[in-house]
Each structure stands twice: as C-alpha cells, then as structure tokens.
Amino acid sequence: APRRALDDEMLEQIEELLIASDMGVDTAMRVTAAMAQGRMGTRVSAQDLRALMAQEIAAIMENVAKPLPIYNKRPQVVLVVGVNGSGKTTTIGKLASQFKAAGKSVVIAAGDTFRAAAVEQLQVWGDRAGVPVLTAPEGSDPASLAFDAMTRAEADGADLLMIDTAGRLQNRADLMEELSKIVRVIRKKDPEAPHNTLLVLDATTGQNALNQVEIFQKLSDVSGLVMTKLDGTAKGGVLVALADKFGLPIHAIGVGEQIDDLQPFDPEDFAAALTGVET
Incomplete structure (x- = not known):
C-alpha cells in the first residue's frame, strides 16, 4: 500500500x-x-x-464500557429516563427479558402514564418475558404508581424493579418535578433508591444526544447510558464524543429489534466498525 x-x-x-x-x-x-x-x-x-x-x-x-452494575439489593431500582422516541420503552423490555433469562425476577412499572402506547408496549414485552407490568390509569400520578410498584417488588422479593418515565422535554420544569417526585416517593421505601438511573439515547440524533445528556443530568442523577438505533443511519461517532465529554458508563447498545439486539458495549469492536478496520 x-x-x-x-x-x-x-x-x-x-x-x-x-x-x-x-x-x-x-x-x-x-x-x-x-x-x-x-x-x-x-x-x-x-x-x-x-x-x-x-x-x-x-x-x-x-473507560466507559461497563455493564449495568448489579447490587446485592432487593429490589434494585432502575429508573429509566430519556426523550420520547429514544427507544426507552423497548430498552426496558429487552433488559427485563435479558435479566429474566439470567434467572433474576423483575417487576416493571409503566411510569409514562400519559402515553397509552408506551404502557401497551411494555405490557407486550412483559407478557413475552413473563414479567409483571404494573400500570395506572392514563394520566395518573407516576409517583404513586412507582410507590405501588416498589411495594409489589418488595412483597414479591423481586431482584429488580424497572421504572419507565415520561420523556416530554417541552415542559422541563414539569418533568423535573415528576422525576424528583418519583425519587422522593421510592426513597420512603429505600433511602438509597434508585440504584441506577439509565438514560436512553437514540444514536441517530447525532450531536443532539450531547444536549440530551446535559438536560437529563439536570433533571435526574444519570448513572449510565444505553445507546439505541446503532443499526440504521447513525454514524456512531457521537458515542466517542459522549465518552470524551461526560465519561458516563455505556451499559449497552441497541442494534436492532430483537431481544438479543441489545448488547454489551465492546470498545474494540466499536472502534473497528467506526474506522473500517478489518477485525
């Protein structure tokens, strides 16, 4: 050459x-x-x-390729945040299915109570995985649903409680209040909860993903990221920018529709794919 x-x-x-x-x-x-x-x-x-x-x-x-940490804590509460359309609901379904397959018991709370579609989608995933999905009437208070879900997860002796949340960024003050109320309520049950706050980002939004991290870091205590839609038009370089700028763990990446398409993040494979190096 x-x-x-x-x-x-x-x-x-x-x-x-x-x-x-x-x-x-x-x-x-x-x-x-x-x-x-x-x-x-x-x-x-x-x-x-x-x-x-x-x-x-x-x-x-x-430095950022780390699986979702599992603590010796029952239930371990995983709060999932992200804008509508980021793949948040699907990610919860896939994670719940994977944890269930690994022998963990999981409860899901469909906390995006204003979006009937999100609730239905979680119910489909729950049925498929054999995971109970707790719902509340449309538009009802997500915090009281989170409290009920926490009670249920404790009663069931569940390993994990995954809580979906609204992703409406049009009114940030409302969303901030909603998220902090969920946290306040579950802390009545467990002062250390939530044990993880996952932010789900859509890789096809490119540099906009950086703004979303900044916004959600103000709204909640983001502990790690899941990057979805890396199978489509996403160029992927935004992951490098995210790692460089925020250093937040990337727990998993979504590369398709199937349950197994939510995969652990592998830095070598990713770098090779991004640069076109033959592995």
Whole structure:
C-alpha cells in the first residue's frame, strides 16, 4: 500500500472525517492530536492510519464500557429516563427479558402514564418475558404508581424493579418535578433508591444526544447510558464524543429489534466498525 509522510494536511483530512462521523469538533481534534503525537513525518499507509485511529478511539471508549452494575439489593431500582422516541420503552423490555433469562425476577412499572402506547408496549414485552407490568390509569400520578410498584417488588422479593418515565422535554420544569417526585416517593421505601438511573439515547440524533445528556443530568442523577438505533443511519461517532465529554458508563447498545439486539458495549469492536478496520 502507498505510504505518505504524516503531515498537517493529512491530519486535517482525518479530523474532517471524524467530524463527519458525528464525533464533534473537540473530540475529533483530540483523537487527531493523539494520533499525531510523536508520529509527524513518519510514513504511513491508509491501513496504518485506520488502525491508529481505531486504537485511539478504543482507548477513549475503554473507560466507559461497563455493564449495568448489579447490587446485592432487593429490589434494585432502575429508573429509566430519556426523550420520547429514544427507544426507552423497548430498552426496558429487552433488559427485563435479558435479566429474566439470567434467572433474576423483575417487576416493571409503566411510569409514562400519559402515553397509552408506551404502557401497551411494555405490557407486550412483559407478557413475552413473563414479567409483571404494573400500570395506572392514563394520566395518573407516576409517583404513586412507582410507590405501588416498589411495594409489589418488595412483597414479591423481586431482584429488580424497572421504572419507565415520561420523556416530554417541552415542559422541563414539569418533568423535573415528576422525576424528583418519583425519587422522593421510592426513597420512603429505600433511602438509597434508585440504584441506577439509565438514560436512553437514540444514536441517530447525532450531536443532539450531547444536549440530551446535559438536560437529563439536570433533571435526574444519570448513572449510565444505553445507546439505541446503532443499526440504521447513525454514524456512531457521537458515542466517542459522549465518552470524551461526560465519561458516563455505556451499559449497552441497541442494534436492532430483537431481544438479543441489545448488547454489551465492546470498545474494540466499536472502534473497528467506526474506522473500517478489518477485525
């Protein structure tokens, strides 16, 4: 393969490529600078550059690739937040199914009480997985549903309670109040709950995902991320930007409709796929 001396022009091209992958300017500059470190003027092939790029990206992603932590706590309460359309409800269904398959008992609370479709969707997942889904009348108080679900999970001796929440960002103050009320109510039962707050993000929204993390960090105590829709038009670079900027654990990625399409996040595979390196 032809080799060229690594120079500023090449680095600029690499940077543009990374920005085009949805990585954002700051992170693209950081990756490019890391690639250039001590290598200016050395002769490299396109394949070398891709491998270098993959290596630097994997290094950033390594720190955030962590499965959802499971605590010795019953019920472990997992609050799930995210905007409508991010794949939140589906993610809860898939996680519940996977935990059930791993021998854990799960209860789901359909806390997005204003969206009948979200409640129905969870009921379908629950039926399929054999997981009870607690619902409340449309538009009723999600916090009292969360309290009832907590009571039920305790009575059942359930390992996990997963709580779906509304994702209406049009009225942020209302949503903040709704989420903090859910937290206040479940803390009456367990002062340490929720034990995890998962933010579900749609990878196809690109750089907008960064804004969503900032917003939801103000609304709730986000402890980790799930990135959905990485099978479609998503360029994927936004994950690198998220890892670089926030350092929040990425617990899983969604790459399709099936239960098994919610997968643990693997930094090497991801970096190779993003840069086109043959693995």
